[in-house]
Each structure stands twice: as structure tokens, then as C-alpha cells.
Amino acid sequence: MFDLVPFGKRREDAFGVLAKSLNEVFNDDFFAPLTSSALSFRTDVRESEGAYLIEAELPGFKKEDINIDYTSPYLTIKAVRKEEKSEDNKEQMAVRRERRYGQYVRRFYVQDIAEEGIRASLQDGVLSLEVPKRQKTQGKRIEIQDGGGSSGGPLQ
Numbered sequence: 001m002f003d004l005v006p007f008g009k010r011r012e013d014a015f016g017v018l019a020k021s022l023n024e025v026f027n028d029d030f031f032a033p034l035t036s037s038a039l040s041f042r043t044d045v046r047e048s049e050g051a052y053l054i055e056a057e058l059p060g061f062k063k064e065d066i067n068i069d070y071t072s073p074y075l076t077i078k079a080v081r082k083e084e085k086s087e088d089n090k091e092q093m094a095v096r097r098e099r100r101y102g103q104y105v106r107r108f109y110v111q112d113i114a115e116e117g118i119r120a121s122l123q124d125g126v127l128s129l130e131v132p133k134r135q136k137t138q139g140k141r142i143e144i145q146d147g148g149g150s151s152g153g154p155l156q
Contacts, residue, residue: 041079041104052113052131056106059125066127070115075131079104112136 046053058066058079067078081101110131117132 040106043077043106045108050133052110052129052133054108054127054129054131056127056129057125058104058122058127061122061125061127063122066122068118068120068129070110070113070118072115073109073111075108075110075113077106077127077129 041057043054043056054077056077061079061081065080067076067080069076069078080103112134114132114134117130119130121128
């Protein structure tokens with residue numbers, strides 16, 4: 001079972017639409033930090049017979065900036081982008097900043113996975129995760145033995 005809807009998405013979307021409308025009226029990025037897309041990233045989730053395959057867009061992140069954690073039953077992907085302070089040229093001041101800094105987090109509800117087998121790789125700004133499913137054990141059929149009479153003794 002894999003839940004694809006991020007927590008609180010509906011509430012954030014409604015607020016995001018309101019913030020976008022106000023943002024367009026004022027033609028300013030004042031409300032940009034309040035929208036849900038500012039601190040999230042896009043993911044694709046596919047399912048095969050033995051695993052879930054997750055691809056997350058994280059352009060500009062190094063593998064040291066990304067943390068993947070599984071604490072049953074939640075798989076969390078967190079990427080942290082820190083603001084770089086340039087001391088080189090103090091004469092140039094920023095007129096407008098559109099690049100975002102902060103924590104980008106996605107959390108998924110996942111059950112019955114083999115957490116020790118999770119594999120991750122980062123290439124060209126795409127984080128790829130292979131999350132193997134736990135092998136389900138087959139039930140064992142129990143045969144009822146003949147008691148050999150009506151003595152009412154213990155089962156053998």
C-alpha cells in the first residue's frame with residue numbers, strides 16, 4: 001500500500017490558489033513562500049511485482065543535501081538547500097531573489113516493505129529509489145489428525 005497524496009495537500013492547495021491570486025494582483029513575490037510548491041518537489045511512483053520505484057526531481061542538490069529516512073510506516077525524503085552568502089562583491093546588491101532556500105520534504109505512507117533493501121541513486125537531478133516489497137509468507141495448511149476413537153483425549 002502506497003499513499004500518493006501528500007499530507008495536508010488539499011488545505012495547502014486552497015491556500016496556494018488564494019496566495020497566487022493575491023500575488024498576481026500585486027505582481028510581487030511577497031506571498032511566494034506561502035505556496036505549497038515552494039517547499040515541495042515532484043515525484044513519480046511506479047509499482048512492479050516486487051518493489052515500488054520512486055523518482056523525485058531534485059535539480060541542483062548534491063547527495064550530501066538529501067536525507068532519506070524510513071520509520072515505519074513513513075518514508076521521508078528531505079532535501080535541504082542552504083543560502084550561499086557571497087562575500088566577493090559587496091557593491092552588487094540583490095534586486096530580486098527568486099531562488100528558494102530551505103527544506104523540501106515529501107512523506108509517503110508505505111506498508112510491508114523490506115526496509116533493509118531500499119536502494120537510492122542520484123543522477124542528473126533525479127533521485128531514484130527502489131523500495132522492495134516484503135515477501136509475503138504462504139500460509140501453511142494444518143491437517144486434522146484422526147483421534148482413533150471417541151476417547152476425547154488430547155489432539156496429536
